[in-house]
Amino acid sequence: MRLLAVLGGLAALLPAAAAGAGTVRIVHLEIDGDPRYEETRLARRALAQPLGRPHAGAEVAIREAQFVGKAVGVDFTLERVTGADAKPLIAAVERLHGQGVRYFLVDAPAAVVAELARAVRSRDLLLFNVSAADDALRQTQCQPNLLHTLPNHAMTADALVQYLVSRKWRSVLMLEGPLPDDHLIAEAFERSAKRFGVKIVEKKPFVLSNDPRQRDQGNVALLTAGSDHDVVFVADSDGEFARSVPYRTVRPRPVAGADGLVAVAWHWAWERNGAPQLNSRMEKQAGRRMADSDWAAWIAVKSVVESVVRTQNADFPAVVKYLKEGDVTIDGFKGNRLGFRPWDNQLRQPILLATHNAVFERAPIDGFLHPTNNMDTLGFDRRDSSCAL
Known part of the structure; x- marks a missing residue:
């Protein structure tokens, strides 16, 4: 009922005669063999990890768009293109752009997203980053035609640290993995801790390995001994080590970051604001629950649909401006x-703070204020941004 009411309201704003009949093509780009979606990794069902390709979330949004599309005389379609790396995706975008396609969802690692955005910078098109959380894409590597619907590391770290402050858990032991993405997550948390007055009492590296010479670096009891702290934060982009940390710490302390308490764009246990209906549509469409990148793809398509409808299917520059x-x-x-x-070009949004089966809080947390929009307490505010669009 909520969906019909929302779409009906949109349709009422725009009679079919006011919108030029036509087709708006949206293309979903992805990497063939992307290691983030490797089967054994997906099987873990780790917190803060994808549960499948976000194309499924885009499919849900396209199905929702059909109702309002018919009402306004526009047919919204979704196409899927796969490439081995950035080069075939760039070629596909150039070809499709020549056919009049202007909207592209990009499901790829940050390096591919950055290369693609640079290559098509001069084209009149929009790229929506739906699965790369790297801060650099919103900072030094930002591009005018690259929009981000997935929250970046800075946003999720700020949300988590706000919650720690609200609970008066101000001393943190950080465990950091060896991967480059682990370092990016740790950097974002350190920035947030400094921003909101949380102290990182010690930072220790961990290694997930069967090598007996590295056994101590994977021993949770040894890693969490020797310092007094309120919380253990685990910077683990893979999630495999993090799931072994709760209930194995020397002191009885909460765990946050990659397991325990996580900061996410979306969680299946969110039960407010029409979320159960969206989750139900996702499960019907994909046979699984919705996760962060699925929601990011869904909201990217919805952004295009909303803008096309509200501008009465105007030309591309008018849609972009809106x-x-x-x-x-x-x-x-x-x-x-x-x-x-x-x-x-980052989508400002609340962040959900959740465990494996419940959402405990929604950030920004009450009391964290901003002069114009409290959601800008999450991530890079205008004064903090090094992006020069």
């Missing part, structure tokens, strides 16, 4: 009207 200059407000089923930050 989408990027703060006029668009999108219902992400998280309780706030969402829109893109003009200084770095």
Whole structure:
């Protein structure tokens, strides 16, 4: 009922005669053999990890768009393109752009997203990053035609640290993995800790290995001994080590980061703002629950649909202006009207703080205030941004 009411409201704003009949093609780009979706990794069902390709979330959004599309005389379609690396994806974008396609969802690691965005920088098109959380894509590697619907590391770290402060858990033991992405997560947490007054009392490296020479670096009891702390934060992009940390610490302390308490864009246990209906549609479409990147793909498609409808299917520059200059407000089923930050093209949004089967809080936490929009206490505010669009 909620979906019909929302779509019906959109349709009422725009009679079919007012919108030029036509087709809006949306293309989902992805990497063949992307290691983030390797079967054994997906089978772990680790917190803060994808549960499958986010194309499924885009499919849910396209199905939702059909109702309003018919009402306004526009047919929204979704196509899927796979490439081995950035080069075939760039070629595909160039070819499809020549056919009139202007909207692309990008499901790829950060390096591929950055290369693709640089290559098509001069084209009149929009790329939506739906699965790369790297801060650099919103900072030094930002591009004017690259929008981000997945929250970045800075946003999720700020959400988590706000919660720790609200609980008066101000001393943290950090366990950091050896992977480059682990380092990015740790850097973001350190920035947030400094921003909100949380002390990292010690930082220790961990290694997940069968090598007996590295056994001590994978021993949770040894790693968590010797320091007094309120919380253990685990920077583990893979999630395999993190799931062994809760209930194995020397002191009885909560665990956060990659397991225990996680900060996520979406969680199947979120029960407010129409979320159960969205989760139900995802499970019906994909046969699994919705996770972060699925939601990011869903909201990216929804952003395009909303902008096309509200501008009465105007030409591409008018849609972009509406989408990027703060006029668009999108219902992400998280309780706030969402829109893109003009200084770095990041979708501002609440962050959910959850365990494996419950959502405990939604950030920004009460009491963390901003002069214009409290959601800008999460991630890079305008004054903090090094993006030069």
